Amino acid sequence: MKKRIAIDMDEVIADAVEGLIRYYKEDTGIEVPRDVLYKNNKKLYQYVGDEKKVRGYLYEKGFFADLPVIENSKETVAWLHQHYEIFIVTASMEFRNSLEDKRDWMQKHFPMISWKNIVFCGDKSIIQADYMIDDHAFNLETFSGKGLLYTAPHNLNDNRFTRVDNWAEIKLFFEKELGI
Amino acid sequence: MKKRIAIDMDEVIADAVEGLIRYYKEDTGIEVPRDVLYKNNKKLYQYVGDEKKVRGYLYEKGFFADLPVIENSKETVAWLHQHYEIFIVTASMEFRNSLEDKRDWMQKHFPMISWKNIVFCGDKSIIQADYMIDDHAFNLETFSGKGLLYTAPHNLNDNRFTRVDNWAEIKLFFEKELGI
Numbered sequence: 001m002k003k004r005i006a007i008d009m010d011e012v013i014a015d016a017v018e019g020l021i022r023y024y025k026e027d028t029g030i031e032v033p034r035d036v037l038y039k040n041n042k043k044l045y046q047y048v049g050d051e052k053k054v055r056g057y058l059y060e061k062g063f064f065a066d067l068p069v070i071e072n073s074k075e076t077v078a079w080l081h082q083h084y085e086i087f088i089v090t091a092s093m094e095f096r097n098s099l100e101d102k103r104d105w106m107q108k109h110f111p112m113i114s115w116k117n118i119v120f121c122g123d124k125s126i127i128q129a130d131y132m133i134d135d136h137a138f139n140l141e142t143f144s145g146k147g148l149l150y151t152a153p154h155n156l157n158d159n160r161f162t163r164v165d166n167w168a169e170i171k172l173f174f175e176k177e178l179g180i
Numbered sequence: 181m182k183k184r185i186a187i188d189m190d191e192v193i194a195d196a197v198e199g200l201i202r203y204y205k206e207d208t209g210i211e212v213p214r215d216v217l218y219k220n221n222k223k224l225y226q227y228v229g230d231e232k233k234v235r236g237y238l239y240e241k242g243f244f245a246d247l248p249v250i251e252n253s254k255e256t257v258a259w260l261h262q263h264y265e266i267f268i269v270t271a272s273m274e275f276r277n278s279l280e281d282k283r284d285w286m287q288k289h290f291p292m293i294s295w296k297n298i299v300f301c302g303d304k305s306i307i308q309a310d311y312m313i314d315d316h317a318f319n320l321e322t323f324s325g326k327g328l329l330y331t332a333p334h335n336l337n338d339n340r341f342t343r344v345d346n347w348a349e350i351k352l353f354f355e356k357e358l359g360i
């Protein structure tokens with residue numbers, strides 16, 4: 001039986017940081033360069049000091065529909081799909097307006113992933129899998145399998161999990177796991 | 181730590197059979213009495229022999245928004261919520277138009293259940309919990325905890341799981357588990 005990988009959406013396959021930067025620029029005229037967030041180890045709302053405004057974008061219809069795909073994720077998920085059972089698991093339940101957008105986004109960009117293998121949830125401790133790739137350490141803390149922490153501005157100081165900076169590193173990790 | 185129960189929506193807390201019977205009546209003028217489905221051990225679409233028409237209702241916006249709450253489920257879930265960690269887990273991902281409706285339905289009828297504890301998925305083998313209450317035996321087949329099969333017209337001949345006919349029986353089952 002194939003082992004199972006649970007892959008997060010935002011900051012792992014969908015570039016929500018880029019989406020927030022774009023919305024913030026359109027809203028305020030201020031462009032926050034992405035590397036400033038990494039240098040400061042902060043989420044955009046923390047950096048600009050306006051949680052209400054910035055998190056507000058996440059509740060807007062359409063925000064998640066237009067997010068760019070993270071580099072190499074499409075090709076690498078397609079490759080992983082040959083060797084593993086892939087589930088896309090996103091903590092989207094907080095955002096009612098994201099639900100249809102996220103499902104459409106998956107169908108558009110990752111049509112090889114069946115609806116059977118997509119999970120919208122809140123608390124990810126309910127997820128049973130062999131591996132989990134996520135940018136939020138709190139999701140990996142409650143996970144019983146092997147957690148991979150996908151680098152994002154808000155997790156740079158966390159050293160408790162195997163860190164992956166990009167999808168090339170994820171491919172290398174699973175090539176080793178598979179012994180190929 | 182509290183043990184965890186994963187509770188299905190349709191046919192367990194939300195009366196989708198009733199919804200289908202109503203839509204079919206409105207559509208065709210034919211009223212199929214509920215007990216006829218039980219007597220024949222069939223889903224509505226199997227009984228009337230028109231899967232395309234009947235399953236089509238499930239794809240309509242609004243179908244899941246108006247479903248009646250199954251008798252005693254609200255009170256018993258509230259009671260269980262004091263003793264267990266409750267997750268509502270529904271295989272809704274096939275139906276894009278159900279996603280917002282189901283979230284709204286939960287908020288309306290089960291406001292004590294946080295968005296963190298709601299899961300929209302497809303294949304439930306990804307769910308990790310101590311108990312699962314579901315009307316579909318195939319969801320219990322892959323479940324590693326204790327499965328309770330909630331009686332529905334399509335599962336009357338299945339004897340592999342602990343059967344519960346209604347929420348009064350579920351309460352009795354968990355009172356025994358808790359030794360109260």
